[in-house]
Amino acid sequence: MVDRFEPAVNVWAVPEFSQQIIVAQGLVLCRGDQFIHEVDLLQAEAVVSSHYLGKLSGRSCGVHVLSGQQDIRGHEWRNLRSLLTSTEEHLFALAGRALQVAYWDRDHRFCGRCGSATQYHSIDRARTCPNCQLTVYPRISPCVIMLVTHGEQCLLARHANRRNITYTALAGFIEPGESAEQALRREVREEVGLEVGKLQYVDSQPWPFPGQLMLGYLAEWQGGELCPDPNEIEEAQWFHYQSLPAIPPVQTLSGQLIHTFSEQVVARVRP
Structure with missing residues (x-):
């Protein structure tokens, strides 16, 4: 059976992740070429933010963002580009989605117009400034x-x-x-x-x-x-x-x- 990914319709209706991608400082945590983990390998306090991505083969999948790379036995941190030729296209795209969401969340914690701290949008995957109402979506x-x-x-x-x-x-x-x-x-x-x-x-x-x-x-x-x-x-x-x-x-x-x-x-x- 080929894995099928269905993007989240409501990004804030977050179920408990059955599968997770773990990223830190632009790298992806891998076990060999496998970057989708069936079990949560992290302590809750190690996670800066978590984002629901959607369903992979009918099971919830999300990304955990860490502030720094942690040593986890049997795993290594890899550049996404190194997975290009060893990963199926739709799974590579999913890893790319995870990193882009992490970049967006990291880069827009403060408003680029007035400097105020931003908040998550109530419906969309976006960050909104409560002071000037500037809303920033992940950039493509x-x-x-x-x-x-x-x-x-x-x-x-x-x-x-x-x-x-x-x-x-x-x-x-x-x-x-x-x-x-x-x-x-x-x-x-x-x-x-x-x-x-x-x-x-x-x-x-x-x-x-x-x-x-x-x-x-x-x-x-x-x-x-x-x-x-x-x-x-x-x-x-x-x-x-x-x-x-x-x-x-x-x-x-x-x-x-x-x-x-x-x-x-x-x-x-x-x-």
Whole structure:
């Protein structure tokens, strides 16, 4: 049976957690690759806050937030990114949800407008200022991620200030007042100096680093010479679909875009 997650409808109607995720300082407590714990491993006084997330396979699931990492025998604290390739997509998304809720609760305990201490909203997952009534929900930043294509080639880049040597698709944040398509064309122009024409929406993916929603596209090259912005891009090259470098895993939207492009080219050239 595949685990099914149902988000909480009323986030404050908190049942006793049957399953819990434990986070501290941006890390997740794991036993091997398992981060959903059947039993509560913590003393109540160690928990800064707890949040009901919903039901996993019909059983209540929540997150406990600690002020610091505690040593628990047989367990280790892991970066969420390290679980990406070893965890099913919907469970990885659940871990990301837990961390994003923890970040929101930590970062908005005081009002950004007047400085007063905030309180939990009576209905929504939000914090409200009792002084000026500013209400802050968990922040989600929309982004576009796009694979520029040209015939049987696709454009892959290594981003500046990244430690790994993986080539990936271009990406960027959507600015106020922009559509996703406008942001895509602007980002491609700014990062590599190219113009793109036909766009094909492929899929979306929550990306909890720290709180993005990625919208993925294939974008056909229309004109321009490759001219990477050195402040953003360390290296960018056209690669034939049969001669790709090290790329992100298929669990990522970038990996899915590259695989989708390769499959489409194969379908076109197949006799």
